[in-house]
Amino acid sequence: MYDSSLDIRHIDTRLSLKFRGELTLYNLTKYQKDIDKIDFKNEHSVVLDFSELSFLDTAGSIFIHNIQKKLQSISALHVDLLCDNVEVTDMLELVAAQKIKSKKIAEPEKIGFLENIGRRTFKNYLVFLSFMAFMGELFAHKMHYLISPKNIRFKEIAFEINESAIKAFGIVALTSFLIGLVVAYQSAHQLKIYGANIFIVDMLGISVLRELSPLITAIVIAGRSGSAFTAQIGAMKITQELDAMQTMGFDPYRFLVMPKIAALMITLPILIFISDIMAIMGGMVVANLELNITTNLFLDRFSDVIALKHFFVGIAKGPFFAFLIATIGIYRGMLVRDDTQSIGFNTTKSVVESIFAVIICDAVFSIAFTNLGI
């Protein structure tokens, strides 16, 4: 390793910049600072002395090129190069030749505030349009399904039912049981104060059957299956499997999309039913331990005060939630572009959007059912 340094000194009226050893990307920042301190306007003649320079890399020669340019732009200045190393001159020439060839790319024009709003609005409008196109295609295929039942892919539907519902029984049951437990436990203390212990049955029955179970189930399934749909279809898109299917005449809607939607629409009501059972059981445990309401008493009261309609209201929401979760998951999967990052982005979006859509849908149902007096 040579001792590398930059000597800046005046010899007579000339300013001499003497580079020693190596000039590489590791030491040029230090040199740059030294050179920036010099005021070239007061100089008449400058010598760039490379006679003791043993090695110059590309970064170093770009650095030298820039210094030369800067010096040449000062008119009353005489620049000399002192160099006898062929490798160094070759490197300098290479950089100079490349610099001439490559034109500076014009920087993209700055986008104004209004234009930005316009562009974004238009982009969102296009996303909306493509979602509408997706829905349109979906309904056209639904029609195909209804017209000839032989188009229905029973095998794929059965596979999806197993994947996205049967395997989710455990997690849905456990979550619902805990939610029933927690809700009952929180209200038990309040009810005790008024001595209204028995009303825990009314409260739990209506809130769990109508609202909590459908929502909890939908949220668990959105996180579990919605994300899986997006990731699976997204990955198939990146590996061109979707393209391959299309060119072979296998309609992805028929083979991938419809079975998933159908499977989820069939099974979500069943999952909600299981969630109902488990959440009420959780409530029953707390009622027994905290409020001394026996299981028999709980069930007697339950069949007295909870009308059947509450159960059906909860179950009826199932297919609608399922449709939202499945379509958003699949649509997001289809939006995946040819990079892996967009799988992550779209999976996140799919879960967030489907949970949001489920809650909106639930709110609409609430208002509608209340106004209808159900």
Next chain:
Amino acid sequence: MDNIIEVRGVKTSFEDRIIHDGLTLSVPKGSIYGLLGPSGCGKTTLLREMVMLQKFNGGEIEILGHRLCKIDYQEAMELRREWGVLFQSGALFSSLSLRDNIALPLVEYSDLSTAMINEIVEFKISIVGLKQEDANLYPSQISGGMRKKAALARALAMDPKLLFLDEPTSGLDPISAREFDALILKLRSLLNLTIVMVSHDLQSVYDTLDKVAVIDNKKIIYEGGLKNILSVENQFIQTFFKGMGQK
């Protein structure tokens, strides 16, 4: 009908970027036709337009007598059974074994017995030069060259008249690439295929192609055989073909 594919004045643009500005070409029956050009000139885009994966903005493509502009669902489905497509990365279905990948079109589109389908699959596997014991492997377990061969076997499953190949030799070592070229030539004469391919491999271009179209700067700058191609004054053609012309 002499020409299996007719492309007339096709225009394509992505937002404001124009890719094709009026391409016209025709693929004669029984030929091996190459789409060449510098990278980014839209060769693969044109191939995707031909196989109905992408829409074009103007002009007309006619394949096997079907006009793609106003094709309806049923007609499109029929047309899709008459061709095979080999994607650059193979695009085998990763959840299925090689056997199931090749058998899939047969299972879906025919009412053949399982035994018959198995025999057809075995035949396709041997015709592309794979071993029978590879059939039970999954796409993730095999090498790039084998993946291409398996994808070719799947493309040939329905005995198509027309085969599209997107850079068939890219990512293969030189020996496998030459083997693949020989395989394509063999299949053409065995099965009487018409083949359209996008290629960057000069050796493979000279070994296999009968007719080429060179796309540069949004236009077709040359269409025809390889003999006179060096007479065209174009930077891409001169640099791409120069090495071969001197040999």
